[in-house]
């Protein structure tokens with residue numbers, strides 16, 4: 126089956142949330158788990174925009190929380206697909222906090238998640254290729270193959286010996 130390629134930019138999701146008391150820990154900061162929940166939804170919506178099918182989260186790459194987000198601050202999440210493989214799609218997310226009174230933004234974190242598209246029987250189904258246009262989209266597209274190999278090795282789905290893209294980074298061609 127040949128699927129029509131779609132622009133990365135057309136998948137963009139911008140989500141805004143307000144940090145309320147029920148979202149925070151005892152320090153008055155947004156709980157990491159609540160942020161990951163919002164990121165999961167934003168990323169899934171970007172994937173669904175891309176592939177027009179239900180998706181499930183297959184994996185979440187490393188997430189580092191650079192700055193706490195305070196009670197009463199705003200969370201901005203941008204999610205965009207970077208590359209599609211056969212049935213899976215990688216999504217890149219950027220997260221900022223914002224003080225809505227003092228009106229400044231600060232970076233919270235960045236992350237990659239991978240989703241798999243499902244057919245009506247719950248089986249994985251093919252997804253359209255991604256067309257990367259901007260310099261940033263091209264850079265993300267280009268790195269996606271290496272990130273995929275790394276996460277499949279860590280997830281026990283690929284043997285390190287088969288990770289050609291990663292090996293090319295570390296070994297010179299003979």
Ligand SMILES: CCCCCCCCCCCCCCCC(=O)SCCNC(=O)CCNC(=O)[C@H](O)C(C)(C)COP(=O)(O)OP(=O)(O)OC[C@H]1O[C@@H](n2cnc3c(N)ncnc32)[C@H](O)[C@@H]1OP(=O)(O)O
Pocket residue numbers: 165166169170179180181182183184209210211212213214239241249276277280282
């Ligand atoms: C009633 C209808 C409503 C419809 C309207 C829906 C509305 C919806 C709104 C959604 C908004 C919220 C969305 C939240 C989404 C969740 O939170 S979903 C819940 C959490 N996730 C899960 O439960 C998923 C559980 N895992 C699985 O089902 C299966 O392991 C998976 C992910 C489908 C993969 O299955 P598998 O048999 O291992 O598949 P396999 O054929 O080997 O590989 C398929 C693809 O998965 C990739 N893959 C497998 N493992 C990994 C891994 N660890 N890392 C990366 N990729 C992997 C493979 O590389 C392969 O990719 P391609 O090479 O085809 O591109």
